[in-house]
Amino acid sequence: MRLATVRADDGTEIPVAVTADHGTVPVSDLLDDPPTNTMELLEPATWQLLEQRLGRRSGSGGAREDGAEFTAPYRHPRKVWGIGLNYVDHASDLSEIVPEEPASFMKGDHTIIGPGDPIPLPPQSDRVTAEAELGLVIGSYCRNVGEDAALDHxxxxxxxxxxxxxxxxxxxxxxxxxxxNFPGFLSFGPHIVPVSQVAGADGRLGDVEVATVIDGQVQRSNTVARMRYSPEFLVSFHSRVMPLYPGDIILTGTPGAVPLRAGMLAECRISGLPTLRNPVVNSA
Incomplete structure (x- = not known):
């Protein structure tokens, strides 16, 4: 099961569960007191309850995935951590030295857009780049955890x-x-996919490939194994800086940034995940 949000005919955004057997199922069909925000479904007990309710359904229910208009899974995380220069090869491209600690920065929720939404190029900048990244969505309160337990959160x-x-x-x-932090400078979705559906037999993410794609052509790609700081390390490290809460997102760095211009289609392709696509436009 995966979690997502779809846009209804009246423009409202509806939390849904997505499975191969049932398609896209509104959470309101599964829970007695459903939340209106997918971020409220991330904690393990709620996720497990959804899976149990789906397991009791026979046949397919809800709208099929191919007819659903996915949006950003949610709009207002408490915080978004970005990590710069985390791929060794990307740092060398920029003639930068890989830092001895994660090069962290934060983004506001006003930057968030979803699949298919336009990336607006602000007039203040003549060189905006897109960077495909693997996002880690925190599901349970996390503070001072070790790397061995990090992905459990x-x-x-x-x-x-x-x-x-x-x-x-x-x-x-x-x-x-x-x-x-310009508006539209963070797109994510369309799904939130459990780690277990993507990780290798060892439970780790090293073989996962991340690619920055423009107009259908792969511009830069690399595997998680080439990160200087692994996903486990990044969760552990940042949990020692401040508490991490359900819905917080850690952006794990890009294999390569690509300059944008209006009319392009930017994509993030990650093995085991659905593709994220956004058209590029000039700001109005």
């Missing part, structure tokens, strides 16, 4: 496109927050 994985106004950042590294 991850509800699932999701594709991400993280945008940067690179020309602003190039003027001064202290401008990182500004360069990362």
């Amino acid at each position: 991850v509800a699932g994985l999701t594709p991400v496109l993280d945008q940067t106004a690179e020309d602003i950042l190039a003027r001064n590294p202290r401008f990182l927050t500004r360069s990362k």
Whole structure:
């Protein structure tokens, strides 16, 4: 089972469960007191209850996935951590030294868009790049955890496109927050997929491949094994900085950034996950 959000005919956003057997099923068909926000479904007990209720259904119910319009899984996480220069090869591309600790930054929820939504290029920047990334969605409260238990606190994985106004950042590294926080600079979805559906036989994510794709052509790709700091380490490290809560997202870094211009189609392709696609437009 995967979690997602779809847009109804009246424009409202509805939490759904997605399975191969049942298609896209509104959570309101499964829970007696359903939340209106998919973020409220991430804790393990709620996820397990949904799976149990789905297991009791016979046949297929709800709208089929191919007819659903997926949106961002949710709009207002408490926090989003981004990680810069986490792929060794990407750092060398930029003539940067891989930092001795994760190069973290934060993004506001005003940056969030979903699948199919346009990425607007702000007039303040002449060089905006898209970066495909593997997103870790926190599912349970997490504070001071070790790497061995870190993925137990991850509800699932999701594709991400993280945008940067690179020309602003190039003027001064202290401008990182500004360069990362224009509206539309964070797309994620369409699904939140359990780690167990993507991980290898060893329970780890090293073989997962992440690719930045423009207009159908792979521009840069790499595997999680080439990260300087593994997903487990990133969860553990940031849980020692501050508490992580259900819905918090950790962006694990990109194998490569690609400059954007209006008319392009940017994609994040990750093995084992559905593809995230967003058209690129000039800001109105």
